[in-house]
Amino acid sequence: MPFATSLKTEEELLSRARVLAGQSIAAIAQRLGRQVPPNLRRAKGWAGELIERALGAAAGSKAGPDFPQLGIEVKTVPVARDGRPCESTHVCAASLADVVGIHWENSPVRRKLVRVLWVPVEAEAGVPLGQRRIGQAMLWSPTPEQEQQLRLDWEELMELIALGRADEIRGEQGVYLQLRPKAASGRARTKAPNAAGELTATLPRGFYLRPAFTAQILAGHYAIAR
DNA sequence: GTTTGATCATGT
C-alpha cells in the first residue's frame, strides 16, 4: 500500500507534520531526492509541494482536498520570526460567471476551509531557502465566529459579482476574505457578467485570506522553534 | 484556460 493511502486518521497526519517541525527545507528535500531552488522567485509553490509530498499527499494537481480520505486541505504559510504570517493565503478561484445557486454553505471557499492542516514555514528575508525550518503544524476548522466573519465577506463579494460589478472589487474590500487577481498574467481572461448581465472577458480572480486572519489561527502556537 | 501550489514587486 502506498505511503499516501496509509493514513487512516487525522491524528496520524498531524503526527507526521509534527515530525517535520524544526527540520530544514534542505533536509526534507534531500530525503525526497529533490533539488532546492536558489530561491522561490521562479518556484513560488515549491515549498508547498515539498511539504505535501513529505506528508504523503499524492503528487500533482487534482481537485478536492489534499487528503481526500480525511477531507483535509494542507496549507503552508510563510511566517516571520515572530510566527506571524508574511503573506495572504490563496483559497480558491472565484467563479465569476454562474453565481446563481451558490450559497455560503455550498461555496468552494467554505469547502476548502472546513478542515485545514496549517504548516508554518520560516520565511525570514535573508535566510536561504534550504536553511529555512518548518514550524509546528496545527489542524484547524473555523470557529463559529471565524466562519461568520468569512461568510459576511464572502456574501458581500459574491453579491457584487452577481450584480456584474466584479471589476469594481478592489483588494481593499473584505475584512478577512478578499478578492484579488489570480492569473498567469495581466493578460489572462475569464468570463464574468457585466452590469448589463452580459458575459464579458475579465481578469480571473481568487479568494484570499488576509494575514490578520491566519495570524489569529496561528496565535498561541510556536510556529518556529527558538 | 483552469486548478494546483503560492510569492513577488511595486506603490502608498
Add this chain to the structure above:
DNA sequence: ACATGATCAAAC
C-alpha cells in the same frame, strides 16, 4: 512596513 495587484511553474 505593508497590502494590493501582478506574476511564476507544472499538470491537465
